[in-house]
Amino acid sequence: MPHFNPLIARLSPPPVPSVLAWAKAYDGARGPLIDLSQAVPGYPPHPDMLTWLGEAAASPAYTGYGPIEGEKVLRDAYAAHVSGLYNARIGPDHIHITSGCNQAFMATVMAIAGAGDTVLLTNPFYFNQETTLSMLGIKTELLPCDPGNSFLPDIEAVTAVLRTGVRALALVTPNNPTGAVYPAALLRRIFALCRANGVWLILDETYRDFLGEDASPPHALLRIGDWQDTLICLYSFSKSFCIPGHRLGAITASPQVVAQVAKVMDNLQICAPRSAQAAIAKALPALDDWRAENRVEITARADALRSVMSRLTGWKLQAIGAYFAYIRHPYPDISSEFVAEKLAVIAGIVCLPGDYFGAGQEAYLRFAFANADVATILQLEDRLSGFELPGI
Incomplete structure (x- = not known):
């Protein structure tokens, strides 16, 4: 058996690749995949x-x-x-x-x-x-x-x-x-x-x-x-x-x-x-002016997500700013990792579970909303409102 540094071996695998692996099981039935997993700019460089x-x-x-x-x-x-x-x-x-x-x-x-x-x-x-x-x-x-x-x-x-x-x-x-x-x-x-x-x-x-x-x-x-x-x-x-x-x-x-x-x-x-x-x-x-324009665009994306979440039942926008929103999911007795996996597989929404960010975060999901444009963010309303966990 190989021996590894226990300080490294005990760590979980990198989280983003593991979440993206869930998306491979999505069949496209709800439309194109919406990737809200990683904080990457949703527009090209200047x-x-x-x-x-x-x-x-x-x-x-x-x-x-x-x-x-x-x-x-x-x-x-x-x-x-x-x-x-x-x-x-x-x-x-x-x-x-x-x-x-x-x-x-x-x-x-x-x-x-x-x-x-x-x-x-x-x-x-x-x-x-x-x-x-x-x-x-x-x-x-x-x-x-x-x-x-x-x-x-x-x-x-x-x-x-x-x-x-x-x-x-x-x-x-x-x-x-x-x-x-x-x-x-x-x-x-x-x-x-x-x-x-x-x-x-x-x-x-x-x-x-x-x-x-x-x-x-x-x-x-x-x-x-x-x-x-x-x-x-x-x-x-x-x-x-x-x-x-x-x-x-x-x-x-x-x-x-x-x-x-x-x-x-x-x-x-x-x-x-x-x-x-x-x-x-x-x-x-x-590129100060270009960066200012991007800031306005990201603000528009945040406003779009606020609008979507205000019309959903059960889902709660707990915090939002810059690139991220922290969402309370409507399944209090189920871990966010399970909910996030099913969101990816069933609804084509890829996000990170709160479990990855510390103890007691099982009720939350992280949406990296800056990745998606306003039109894509608005699609979340239909997908989340129609989402049901299997067997619940």
Whole structure:
């Protein structure tokens, strides 16, 4: 019998491929498959983005190793972007470019925590963050979030758990899986508690570009004088620029954190994809209007889903924002994994079960609604209203 690392062997297989396997049994009777499983942009990249990617990929200048921390041109461009967005003073020495935001999270936790330390996640959590901690031997504590308050955490619960000696608190806003958006005032209170207890706050803002105009800037944490001592912000270029296959993310933190992350990255990958970095450095200032148009489109898709859910009996929209909606299904005594499988097989709707996002999430399903256009989302009303579990 082969022997494997037990920290890896005990993990479940990657969830999205397993869910997509259910869809193979769908016979097409209700119409084309509606894939709401994975957070991928439901529209193509800008033509200029493709041109810049092609030019950089064809250039010998980007075929060798690059700086571990990222290309200077992108670190400069992203530092300027973050400075403008948050009205803060962020320099390129605060930026580390990674191969996607999952890698940004892994490199960050490896830099600040070790096996046996404890990192606090919310419940529900983004499953890749939980599995990252598990495979590193880092303990996980869960911060409960209130379904009646769009799955935002209670500040008293935050206060209590931060006193237990956790190393870091990881928050995702807009949230994955619920879509919940953390108000700026709540983030400031949580950050103040983290500072008071010497706890790192890891803020994953992968979906921040899809917040409404009234949510800009999303918070004021980067304007706090000593933010660098306890705050690390994560970001992904994949969703905003529709290039998830090119794997590009970023960390905003103190130069000291960047230096520690560079040690990790030198062993993980040496440098993030160089041609994509060159292309994004051009796209960041050039495609603002295009990204704003996409934000309006995603808002229209969210509004369409709200409209659909308001007319359904039994199904409840519990939270929504940016890319995701968290839906309570009408079968309280049946696991969401079973419901999600039957939705895929019978109704041709592929989504992720709440079971994948933490204990006590059996009543929920995650719809990645940004994948589908408005016309497709409106088809959900007929499919969900006519859906029945076999034998129920």
